[in-house]
Amino acid sequence: MTSSTAAEIIYPESDGLPLADNTIQFRFITTIVGGIAGMYKDNPNVFVAGDLFWYPKHRQPWVKQAPDVMVVFGRPQGDRRSYKQWEEDNIPPQVVFEIASPSNTITELEVTKLEFYSEYGAQEYYVYDPDTGRLKGWLRQGEVLTPIEVMEGWISPQLGVRFEKEGKELQIYRPDGERFATYVEIIEQKEQEATARQQAEQERDLIAKQQQEAIPRLLKMGLTAEQISDALSLPLEVVEKLRNLDV
Numbered sequence: 211m212t213s214s215t216a217a218e219i220i221y222p223e224s225d226g227l228p229l230a231d232n233t234i235q236f237r238f239i240t241t242i243v244g245g246i247a248g249m250y251k252d253n254p255n256v257f258v259a260g261d262l263f264w265y266p267k268h269r270q271p272w273v274k275q276a277p278d279v280m281v282v283f284g285r286p287q288g289d290r291r292s293y294k295q296w297e298e299d300n301i302p303p304q305v306v307f308e309i310a311s312p313s314n315t316i317t318e319l320e321v322t323k324l325e326f327y328s329e330y331g332a333q334e335y336y337v338y339d340p341d342t343g344r345l346k347g348w349l350r351q352g353e354v355l356t357p358i359e360v361m362e363g364w365i366s367p368q369l370g371v372r373f374e375k376e377g378k379e380l381q382i383y384r385p386d387g388e389r390f391a392t393y394v395e396i397i398e399q400k401e402q403e404a405t406a407r408q409q410a411e412q413e414r415d416l417i418a419k420q421q422q423e424a425i426p427r428l429l430k431m432g433l434t435a436e437q438i439s440d441a442l443s444l445p446l447e448v449v450e451k452l453r454n455l456d457v
Contacts, residue, residue: 219269219271220271221263221265221271221274221292221294222263222271222292223263223291223292224263225263225276231311231312231313232311232312234340234341235278235309235310235311235340237392238309238338238340238380239260239261239278239279239307239309240260240392240393241390241391241392241393242260242278242279242307242309242382242390243258243259243260243279244390244393245371245382245384245390245391246258246279246281246369246371249369249371249384249385254286254287255283255284255285255286255287256281256282256283256285256287257281257282257285257286257287257288257290257293258279258280258281258282258287259279259280259290259293260278260279260280261276261277261278262276262277262280262290262292262293263275263276263292263293264276264277264280264292264293264295264302264303264330265292265293265294265295266295266302266330266331267295267296268294268295268296275323275326275327277303277306277307277308277327278307278308278309279305279306279307279309280293280303280305280306280307281303281304281305281306281368281369282298282301282302282303282304283301283304283368284299284301285298285299285301295330302330302331302332303331303332304331304332304333304334304368305332305333305334305335305336305366305368305369306327306332306334306335306336307335307336307337307338308323308335308336308337308338309338309339309340310337310338310339310340310341310344312341319337320337320346323335324348324355327348327355328348328350328354328355332350332355333349333350333367333368334347334348334349334350334355334366334367334368334369335347335348335355336348336361336373338380340378340379340380341378342378343375343377343378343379343380345361345362345373345375345380346358346361347361347364347373349367361373362374362375370384370385371383371384371385371390421442421444422452424442425438425442425449425452425453426452428441428442429453435449435450435453
């Protein structure tokens, strides 16, 4: 094949379909992408993406899939228009997720895509259906992906995350035990932390004010600066400074 012919090969960056069919699917995709990306934010050689075309074969643009989530160890972070494996040291995504929507069929997810991910080198493949709570996984054994018998409580060998369900709802936990949170949950948590910090600062300011107001009274009662320092748990120099100001 000549270079001019090779240059004409087009690797589409979109199939014209939306990232997700509904808000539930979108929420799970973004939560998983964000959770995994957050785990590896300080590791420059872990690439995490959502709904990105993966082309495993050079000059064969028809051989492709766009996993809802994919994780590649050994490749740098950064934006890509697609994942062309031959441009990535021929490293395939090691972990892939599919979040089912009403338009997906079991055959599509558990046969067609499973065969693709098995053939082209994925080490782990997970499928979750938010509508039914169905959670399945496959782990590479030799040349093929084989079913994981029990998914609840399963810990990903590659990621170290733990899979659990609350009712039908998938919950994924980091190795440190922290649950993957949605964007809204993260914002709420930050707001709660900010409120708690503000309240703590107000309480500290109030205590400091009360202590300062108590010093003149205690001096008039005949207590020494050392005694006041011990009683109020204040540094002696603070008590002496306030005593001098009062004088």
